[in-house]
Amino acid sequence: MTSHVHTTLRVSSKSGPVVLGKELGKGGEGAVYEIANRPDVVAKIYHKPVDVEKAEKIEAQASMKANGLLSLTAWPLELLRTAGNEPCGFVMPKISGYKDIHTLYNPRSRKLEFPSADWRFLVRSSVNVAKAFAEIHTSGCVIGDVNHGGITVSDKATVRLIDCDSFQVSVGGRLFLCEVGVPTFTAPELQNKKTFRGVVRTTNHDNFGLGVMIFQLLLMGRHPFAGRFLGRGDIGLEQAIAEFRFAYGTNGKAAQMEPPPNAPTLALLSPLVAQLFERAFSKSGANGARPTAKEWILALEDFEKRLKRCQVYVSHYYFNELSRCPWCNVEATTGVLLFTFHTQLDLPGSATFDITATWTRINTLQSPGPATALATRESFGVIVPCGEATSVGRTKFARYLLILFTIGLVILLCMAVPAAWVLWIMGGVFLSSAIGNQNANNPKALAFAVKHRTATAQYVSIKGRWDREASDLKFTTKMCELENLRNEWKEIPSLRQRRYQQLERQREKQQLERYLDTFLIEDASIPGIGAGRKAVLESFNIETAFDITRGMRVPGFGPALTEKLMDWRRSIEQKFRFDSSKGIDPRDIANLDREISEIRRKIEQALTSGPGELNQIKNQILAQRKVLEMQINLAYKAMLQAEADSKAAKG
Numbered sequence: 001m002t003s004h005v006h007t008t009l010r011v012s013s014k015s016g017p018v019v020l021g022k023e024l025g026k027g028g029e030g031a032v033y034e035i036a037n038r039p040d041v042v043a044k045i046y047h048k049p050v051d052v053e054k055a056e057k058i059e060a061q062a063s064m065k066a067n068g069l070l071s072l073t074a075w076p077l078e079l080l081r082t083a084g085n086e087p088c089g090f091v092m093p094k095i096s097g098y099k100d101i102h103t104l105y106n107p108r109s110r111k112l113e114f115p116s117a118d119w120r121f122l123v124r125s126s127v128n129v130a131k132a133f134a135e136i137h138t139s140g141c142v143i144g145d146v147n148h149g150g151i152t153v154s155d156k157a158t159v160r161l162i163d164c165d166s167f168q169v170s171v172g173g174r175l176f177l178c179e180v181g182v183p184t185f186t187a188p189e190l191q192n193k194k195t196f197r198g199v200v201r202t203t204n205h206d207n208f209g210l211g212v213m214i215f216q217l218l219l220m221g222r223h224p225f226a227g228r229f230l231g232r233g234d235i236g237l238e239q240a241i242a243e244f245r246f247a248y249g250t251n252g253k254a255a256q257m258e259p260p261p262n263a264p265t266l267a268l269l270s271p272l273v274a275q276l277f278e279r280a281f282s283k284s285g286a287n288g289a290r291p292t293a294k295e296w297i298l299a300l301e302d303f304e305k306r307l308k309r310c311q312v313y314v315s316h317y318y319f320n321e322l323s324r325c326p327w328c329n330v331e332a333t334t335g336v337l338l339f340t341f342h343t344q345l346d347l348p349g350s351a352t353f354d355i356t357a358t359w360t361r362i363n364t365l366q367s368p369g370p371a372t373a374l375a376t377r378e379s380f381g382v383i384v385p386c387g388e389a390t391s392v393g394r395t396k397f398a399r400y401l402l403i404l405f406t407i408g409l410v411i412l413l414c415m416a417v418p419a420a421w422v423l424w425i426m427g428g429v430f431l432s433s434a435i436g437n438q439n440a441n442n443p444k445a446l447a448f449a450v451k452h453r454t455a456t457a458q459y460v461s462i463k464g465r466w467d468r469e470a471s472d473l474k475f476t477t478k479m480c481e482l483e484n485l486r487n488e489w490k491e492i493p494s495l496r497q498r499r500y501q502q503l504e505r506q507r508e509k510q511q512l513e514r515y516l517d518t519f520l521i522e523d524a525s526i527p528g529i530g531a532g533r534k535a536v537l538e539s540f541n542i543e544t545a546f547d548i549t550r551g552m553r554v555p556g557f558g559p560a561l562t563e564k565l566m567d568w569r570r571s572i573e574q575k576f577r578f579d580s581s582k583g584i585d586p587r588d589i590a591n592l593d594r595e596i597s598e599i600r601r602k603i604e605q606a607l608t609s610g611p612g613e614l615n616q617i618k619n620q621i622l623a624q625r626k627v628l629e630m631q632i633n634l635a636y637k638a639m640l641q642a643e644a645d646s647k648a649a650k651g
Contacts, residue, residue: 009045011088013078018043018091030089043080044165045089053176055079055087060171061164062090068135073161095160098152101125101213102522105148105221107338108543109520114155115340119218119317119327120307121157126214127300128159133210134293136161137203142168144178144201146185146209148216168201175200183238184223184535185209189286191242207290211280214296218273219264220330220338224248224281226539227263227555230256234556237532246281260540262333268326270303270319312601315339336541337591353604355489361611362482368621371470375633383640385648389448445649452639452646459635466632469624475617482610489603496596503588508578510588515576516546516569526568528561545569 011018020043021034030046061076069075070093078091103109104125110117129151136143143150143161150163168178179196187208193199215224225240227247235245240257247257248266259265266274276291276299291299303319310316310325316339318325331338503510521534521543529537533556540554541547548569550562557565 009088010083011043011045011080012083013080013091015078018080020045035091040094041077041091042094043089043091045080050087050089052087054165057169057176058087058090058165060174060176061167061169063171064139064141064169066139069139072132072135072159073164075164090165092164095152095162098154098158098160100149101129101151101153101159101217102148102221104153105216106520106522106538106543107220107336108517111337111340116155118315118339120304122217123300123304123307124157125153125159126217127297127304128153128157129213129217130210130293130296130300132159132161133206134297136167137206137293140170142178142201142203143206143209144168144196145180145182146206146213147182148185148213149182151213177201182531183241184531185212186241187286188242188244191238203292204285204288204290207292208280208285210293210296211277211290214300215277218269219248221543222248222260222263222539223535224277225257226536227252227257227259229555230258236556237536244281244283244286246278249278249281262330263539264326264330268319268322270299270306270321272299273303312598313339334541353608355486355607358607358610359486362479362607362614365611365614365618367475367479368472368618368625370472371466371625372629374466374629375636377640380637380640383644385644386641388444389645389648448642448646448649452642455635455639455642459632459639462628462632462635465624466628470621470628472621475614475621478610478614478617482607482614485603485606485610489600489607492596492600492603495599496592499592499596500584500589503584503592507580507582507584510585511578511582512573512576513546514585514587516572517544519545519572521545521548521565524568526564528564533557533561545572 009020011020019036021036024032024034024042026032030044033043033045035041035043058076058079062078065075065077074092074095076090076092079087080089080091082088099113103113104117105122114121132151133143145163145166150161150166152160152162154160166178166180169176177196177199178201179199181190181196183191185208187205190196190199190205212224216222223237224246226237227240227245229235229240229245230253235243240247243255245255245257246252247255247259248263249255252258266277269277276296279285280290282289306320307317308320310318310328312325312328316325316327318327327338330336521529521537536556537543537547537554540552542552542554545568548565550566552562
């Protein structure tokens with residue numbers, strides 16, 4: 001066992017010697033130690049010597065001990081020096097019970113680190129992040145290096161900022177710059193900077209990083225600029241940021257970007273919050289128009305008040321102006337559980353559900369029976385055509401007689417004067433054609449034909465409605481559906497048993513998957529996979545070694561990068577050892593019970609509402625029969641009358 005106690009370094013502050021205790025953590029820049037007899041503070045000791053400017057900056061920060069800074073940050077309190085009077089670190093408030101904010105907005109780690117966190121918790125955390133930024137800006141400081149490693153959150157959604165020694169501060173007319181930054185949180189106008197040395201940061205630069213952080217908190221770890229590029233080839237995340245290609249914005253198509261498949265969108269948010277994101281990531285934002293931390297506080301606090309609970313899952317909260325819970329759809333589509341599952345115990349159809357009583361209520365409802373027989377042609381007796389149609393037909397018949405007379409006359413003239421037979425025939429043909437055209441183009445006869453077609457179409461339409469709405473088919477279909485549901489309900493215990501046995505057979509596979517799922521890509525060192533590419537992977541729901549497959553499709557990840565990810569996954573798989581003494585993972589059993597509970601809930605809800613639906617269907621059928629029977633009889637009689645009139649008009 002190593003001591004974790006710094007026994008060689010002797011340090012002191014202006015107030016006297018400081019005795020270092022146990023090492024609490026180590027980063028790339030330094031290590032953090034307990035201080036003997038001072039439980040409320042800790043010491044940060046740098047790995048490398050501290051230059052004069054850095055030491056002066058820490059002393060300047062120590063002179064700014066505002067209450068807001070001390071309560072919301074790990075603010076430098078005292079400069080530490082070695083026995084040789086060389087600056088080596090500083091004293092800062094001890095922050096315990098706080099975790100990296102990334103473990104909150106990442107759905108996988110959230111279920112482990114913040115198992116009780118719902119969307120309200122994420123919104124509240126966003127409010128508190130904005131409050132911390134507002135306090136920093138009010139004090140005249142700029143964070144500069146906004147990133148997920150510099151913000152921590154507690155299980156009460158309170159927020160503390162760390163790594164404050166990198167902040168940009170102005171004290172006594174002297175400006176101490178922040179000369180570091182993480183590209184995924186860096187504003188577009190600074191993306192092309194090769195170094196931040198000499199760059200003066202502004203609160204508007206911070207406001208971009210704040211927008212990114214709030215976006216990731218509210219939209220399940222997605223990065224606002226990580227999406228599908230609709231142009232040729234691929235572009236990296238940093239390029240997308242530099243070119244203002246906000247994938248989720250209203251101008252996303254114009255920027256040739258769209259969100260990843262099945263990603264939550266701005267439609268989940270209030271119009272005001274969505275508008276703030278549009279401003280934060282727009283080109284005009286670079287000119288000072290990005291929402292300030294105080295604007296975010298007001299918008300998010302209002303949004304938080306307007307959240308309502310899902311009727312199905314108590315862990316789902318959503319904006320009260322939406323017609324249905326969006327998280328139910330996202331979880332069903334992606335298969336990713338976003339929030340720890342809780343069963344809604346007070347829903348209808350739980351332990352109080354009585355299948356026998358429910359089925360008795362269903363079974364007592366009598367069918368409306370088959371529809372009554374419709375009237376037949378014989379029911380209306382002989383249909384006499386109207387006088388006008390008969391008159392039109394007689395006129396047409398007279399014209400036919402005239403044509404016959406004309407033909408007979410032509411024959412007689414040909415016999416009487418054979419030499420002029422051609423003339424007689426031509427005249428007869430002309431006269432017969434003229435009379436025939438009058439018959440064919442008689443507008444009155446055509447009008448009766450049109451009335452017949454119209455009446456037939458109306459009858460066919462009403463007859464179709466009768467067949468659909470007056471028969472008992474809907475009732476019998478619903479009854480069969482409910483009977484099938486009753487049988488499924490009875491089989492639920494057997495279904496769970498079969499699923500449980502399947503889990504038993506797959507224990508080794510499940511253990512491997514759980515093992516892989518504990519290795520976050522965010523925390524891994526993978527060649528060629530930096531912060532930007534990790535953010536893209538996370539936006540496409542690829543967060544752990546378990547999510548990595550050869551067939552995954554992520555913009556910017558070709559065969560070479562995919563193979564590097566696969567190599568990392570394989571290196572982890574090789575360390576896995578199956579433990580045959582372990583039973584089924586409790587989380588798998590919980591997921592199984594969640595699925596079975598959802599199946600049971602839906603069936604019981606359908607059966608409970610069955611009697612009401614059957615009664616409604618029955619009443620609709622009986623009502624439609626009364627309405628349609630008169631209509632269909634009238635339509636049928638009208639069709640028969642129109643048919644008789646049309647035949648009479650034809651002559």
